[in-house]
Amino acid sequence: MKFYSLTNNHNQASFKEAVIAGIAPDKGLYFPEKITPLAADFFEKIETCSNHEIAFRAIHQFVSADIPDSILKDILKNVLDFDFPVVEIQEDIATLELFHGPTMAFKDVGARFMANCLGYFSKNESNEVTVLVATSGDTGGAVANGFLGVKRVNVVILYPSGKVSDIQEKQLTTLGQNIIAMEVDGTFDDCQKMVKSAFLDAEITALKKLTSANSINVARWLPQLFYFLFAFKQAKSKGKEIVFSIPSGNFGNVCAGMVAQKMGMPVKHFVAATNVNDVVPKFMHSGAYNPVPSIATISNAMDVGDPSNFVRIRQLYGNDLVELKKNLSSFSFSDEETKDAMKEIYSKSEYVVDPHGAVGYLGLKKYQKKNPNTFGIFLETAHPVKFLATVEETLNISPKIPPQIQKVINREKESIKINSYEGLKTYLMGT
Numbered sequence: 439m440k441f442y443s444l445t446n447n448h449n450q451a452s453f454k455e456a457v458i459a460g461i462a463p464d465k466g467l468y469f470p471e472k473i474t475p476l477a478a479d480f481f482e483k484i485e486t487c488s489n490h491e492i493a494f495r496a497i498h499q500f501v502s503a504d505i506p507d508s509i510l511k512d513i514l515k516n517v518l519d520f521d522f523p524v525v526e527i528q529e530d531i532a533t534l535e536l537f538h539g540p541t542m543a544f545k546d547v548g549a550r551f552m553a554n555c556l557g558y559f560s561k562n563e564s565n566e567v568t569v570l571v572a573t574s575g576d577t578g579g580a581v582a583n584g585f586l587g588v589k590r591v592n593v594v595i596l597y598p599s600g601k602v603s604d605i606q607e608k609q610l611t612t613l614g615q616n617i618i619a620m621e622v623d624g625t626f627d628d629c630q631k632m633v634k635s636a637f638l639d640a641e642i643t644a645l646k647k648l649t650s651a652n653s654i655n656v657a658r659w660l661p662q663l664f665y666f667l668f669a670f671k672q673a674k675s676k677g678k679e680i681v682f683s684i685p686s687g688n689f690g691n692v693c694a695g696m697v698a699q700k701m702g703m704p705v706k707h708f709v710a711a712t713n714v715n716d717v718v719p720k721f722m723h724s725g726a727y728n729p730v731p732s733i734a735t736i737s738n739a740m741d742v743g744d745p746s747n748f749v750r751i752r753q754l755y756g757n758d759l760v761e762l763k764k765n766l767s768s769f770s771f772s773d774e775e776t777k778d779a780m781k782e783i784y785s786k787s788e789y790v791v792d793p794h795g796a797v798g799y800l801g802l803k804k805y806q807k808k809n810p811n812t813f814g815i816f817l818e819t820a821h822p823v824k825f826l827a828t829v830e831e832t833l834n835i836s837p838k839i840p841p842q843i844q845k846v847i848n849r850e851k852e853s854i855k856i857n858s859y860e861g862l863k864t865y866l867m868g869t
């Protein structure tokens with residue numbers, strides 16, 4: 439399988455090359471040349487398959503030219519060692535809990551999958567690789583955890599100072615070893631731009647082999663399609679058409695779900711729910727894509743003003759807005775609406791949802807109002823405890839701190855403060 443650049447489709451790479459490079463030399467995101475539907479009987483019998491089997495069938499076409507089947511099976515065993523339960527909280531409304539991994543957000547699967555692939559590809563190499571990653575909160579912790587101690591790999595995480603939760607900050611600044619955290623005086627978009635600039639900086643790339651562990655990297659992005667298949671397996675018996683509502687920021691997760699649909703998974707519709715960072719909802723309405731600086735919200739991991747993956751979503755539908763709208767709706771919600779949704783879910787169902795999941799719930803409710811008789815699944819993308827202050831203040835409860843979080847909560851933060859691209863460049867050139 440080849441992957442081509444969305445900037446210039448003549449720039450092609452194998453899976454291995456795309457993973458090692460992160461983005462194409464022309465700064466485009468890599469995209470698979472073909473998405474082959476899985477056999478119909480795979481979906482008919484999906485409930486008889488283990489998660490490992492499902493993941494293997496799903497990812498095989500993208501990686502098999504570069505990873506032997508036996509290694510791929512081992513990687514998936516390492517990566518998928520926790521549960522992905524669908525929990526019904528109201529009639530025809532369920533949540534897909536994606537927070538049972540080591541850093542309690544949905545990024546764990548992609549981060550670990552990419553770390554395993556890179557570990558395999560660099561097994562016989564002597565050169566070091568530097569993984570650059572921009573985070574608005576959760577990617578950083580997952581990548582730090584997934585890459586900790588991986589030989590010949592150094593990780594540099596850029597995060598917006600004061601704009602991630604206390605627990606998210608602990609997860610990405612306290613591990614040490616091969617993980618460096620850079621605290622940027624700016625927004626997530628500034629961090630993301632700095633990472634993309636470093637890839638194009640010949641002075642840096644002459645000295646360092648760089649890659650990215652954001653969802654721009656196909657090995658971080660594609661495994662996210664597993665979630666939708668795991669959810670479909672659990673919800674199929676409901677006998678209703680399924681709608682997924684995905685709290686969205688960089689739009690990698692919803693895009694991975696749409697890949698699962700292209701592979702033949704029956705889905706009625708996707709909803710990409712955002713906070714007030716509403717570039718995509720506006721685009722879906724007007725057809726004009728106008729990135730703007732992001733605004734800080736209580737669902738901070740979705741504070742993205744120029745979502746990287748929207749270009750992939752448009753590609754999936756041949757850049758045809760009419761076709762796209764048949765499959766995707768996108769709605770935006772304020773912090774007040776988000777808090778009200780957290781309260782509503784808690785009072786109706788005694789279920790504690792985090793602010794991101796609450797945005798997903800709101801998107802689903804809005805869609806189901808006009809499309810009743812569907813089974814709706816909103817993705818709970820992070821454990822509520824990661825947003826402790828907001829949850830405590832909104833619901834007036836003190837959730838128990840799970841062991842994964844207790845491990846980091848009392849550790850000392852270590853970060854390098856920078857206020858411009860030069861700060862990142864100086865660091866990369868000097869180490």
Ligand SMILES: Cc1ncc(COP(=O)(O)O)c(C=O)c1O
Binds near residue numbers: 575688691
């Ligand atoms: C908790 C949480 N929810 C939702 C999102 C948005 O996901 P995506 O960037 O794939 O749209 C993120 C960050 O990516 C996140 O950390």
Ligand SMILES: N[C@@H](CCOP(=O)(O)O)C(=O)O
Binds near residue numbers: 578653
């Ligand atoms: N919300 C993300 C932002 C980066 O998204 P990614 O999927 O492209 O890594 C975060 O939590 O950092």
